Amino acid sequence: MLKLHEHDAVKFGSFTLKSGIESPIYFDLRVIVSFPDLMREVSAQLWQATQRAGISFDVMCGVPYTALPIATCISVKENVPMLIRRKEAKDYGTKKMIEGNFAKGDTCLIVEDVVTSGTSVLETVQSLTNVGMVVKDAVVLLDREQGGRQNLEVKGINLHSVCGISELLDILCGAGRIDSETAAKVRQFLASANEVKVPQSKPCEDGGQPCKKQKKMLTYQQRAALCTHPVAKRLFTIMHEKRSNLAFSVDVTSATQLLQFADDIGPYICLLKTHVDILEDFSQDFVTRLQATAKKHNFLIFEDRKFADIGQTVLKQYISGLYRICDWAHIVNAHIVPGPGVIHGLSKVGVPKERGCLLIGQMSSQGSLATGEYTTAAVKMAEENSNFVMGFICQGSLTDDPRFIHMAPGVQLGGSGDQLGQQYNSPAQMVTEKRVDVIIVGRGILNAEDPVATAKLYQHAGFEAYENLSNNLCFCTI
Numbered sequence: 001m002l003k004l005h006e007h008d009a010v011k012f013g014s015f016t017l018k019s020g021i022e023s024p025i026y027f028d029l030r031v032i033v034s035f036p037d038l039m040r041e042v043s044a045q046l047w048q049a050t051q052r053a054g055i056s057f058d059v060m061c062g063v064p065y066t067a068l069p070i071a072t073c074i075s076v077k078e079n080v081p082m083l084i085r086r087k088e089a090k091d092y093g094t095k096k097m098i099e100g101n102f103a104k105g106d107t108c109l110i111v112e113d114v115v116t117s118g119t120s121v122l123e124t125v126q127s128l129t130n131v132g133m134v135v136k137d138a139v140v141l142l143d144r145e146q147g148g149r150q151n152l153e154v155k156g157i158n159l160h161s162v163c164g165i166s167e168l169l170d171i172l173c174g175a176g177r178i179d180s181e182t183a184a185k186v187r188q189f190l191a192s193a194n195e196v197k198v199p200q201s202k203p204c205e206d207g208g209q210p211c212k213k214q215k216k217m218l219t220y221q222q223r224a225a226l227c228t229h230p231v232a233k234r235l236f237t238i239m240h241e242k243r244s245n246l247a248f249s250v251d252v253t254s255a256t257q258l259l260q261f262a263d264d265i266g267p268y269i270c271l272l273k274t275h276v277d278i279l280e281d282f283s284q285d286f287v288t289r290l291q292a293t294a295k296k297h298n299f300l301i302f303e304d305r306k307f308a309d310i311g312q313t314v315l316k317q318y319i320s321g322l323y324r325i326c327d328w329a330h331i332v333n334a335h336i337v338p339g340p341g342v343i344h345g346l347s348k349v350g351v352p353k354e355r356g357c358l359l360i361g362q363m364s365s366q367g368s369l370a371t372g373e374y375t376t377a378a379v380k381m382a383e384e385n386s387n388f389v390m391g392f393i394c395q396g397s398l399t400d401d402p403r404f405i406h407m408a409p410g411v412q413l414g415g416s417g418d419q420l421g422q423q424y425n426s427p428a429q430m431v432t433e434k435r436v437d438v439i440i441v442g443r444g445i446l447n448a449e450d451p452v453a454t455a456k457l458y459q460h461a462g463f464e465a466y467e468n469l470s471n472n473l474c475f476c477t478i
Ligand SMILES: O=c1ccn([C@@H]2O[C@H](COP(=O)(O)O)[C@@H](O)[C@H]2O)c(=O)[nH]1
Pocket: 249, 251, 275, 304, 362, 363, 364, 365, 393, 409, 410, 411, 422, 440, 441, 442, 443, 444
């Protein structure tokens, strides 16, 4: 503790904390990376606290960023595996929030430098539990004794600290580093601010300053009211009324089987996604029955045709041939690789028929080239053609415009991918972290032992994540 004070990691004065509270004491443990001896000592102390508490765990994770190098030191010295939690998911590559090797059900110990309300620890806990890990304990160097222990306890996390702020004051006073007046001022402050609550939202990234970027989150119902696009309006309304942001990707090769799934799973979804070109027995009768089932259970039909040719050709592919997609699919989608002509071709017939189109802004498959400037171009094309384009196929929110719907495939509970490049995220990751509106689930439901019960599970997981998001956003003032 004396060394921390020596290196200015403990300061006295007047400081505004992340929570907005004015504090006469401040810890800045970031500096310790410049002092290897101190880093070694801090890591050793944290490890000893873990051992004293008799915690058993499979893997450790440091709260980003300050505790990340501390966890790394412990991991290397004690030969304990660790994970890295990202603060934000990448928009390319694997898009994971948690990096490293782990199995669902593994127990993770959280490592942190300083705890005030416990908010940062809880954010890391959330990312870990989203990928199926179990968190029961957190070890911290300094507990500011301002309610963090209690806030964590409520969420089932035991906090183990190397030192509390009261003990730290005793040490510094005893060593003549601070006078009794300074210590008394801090103790008085602690007595008046000993129950700092976890904010009802994520703190702003810029450290608690009013955030200009973050907009108030609108509910599906409010977004329905804002939409002029008839299909987007209808879909948001269904999502609100059915309490479902689940789209079911019914990738089977038999029309009879597809219709059965549509009838069984229909009550729990807002959208049914098809690939009719894989059906071995497609017929007009199938179309009529699918439309009747969609009406019966109040869901929309999305043919995942992924048009990708010049305008004239896609127009013909949309209106003619065996499938005559424009006659029955409320929604279709298109790659933007041909340029805006693909949208103009489809919209010629799509707009008069009140159909909608999703642009493919990103894909869930490994190595996808739909990233960066390509994705930005998709957003621009959507904005310029919003009479027909109603949203995106993506892996995260691409625009703040509430009229556009973000739909994400590559969703599964517990799975990380398949042998052919598919990559999965959980419903909570997609909705809460990546802010997509609709989760598209295929094999997660199709291959389940009980597809109906599993669809209900996905419906619940997706909608709960949306409700958590609406409750937890907007910490900042707009
Ligand atoms: O980027 C994309 C675009 C479309 N898909 C389609 O979604 C489903 C996913 O099925 P799962 O069984 O849940 O993997 C499938 O129809 C794909 O063609 C996608 O996965 N990724």
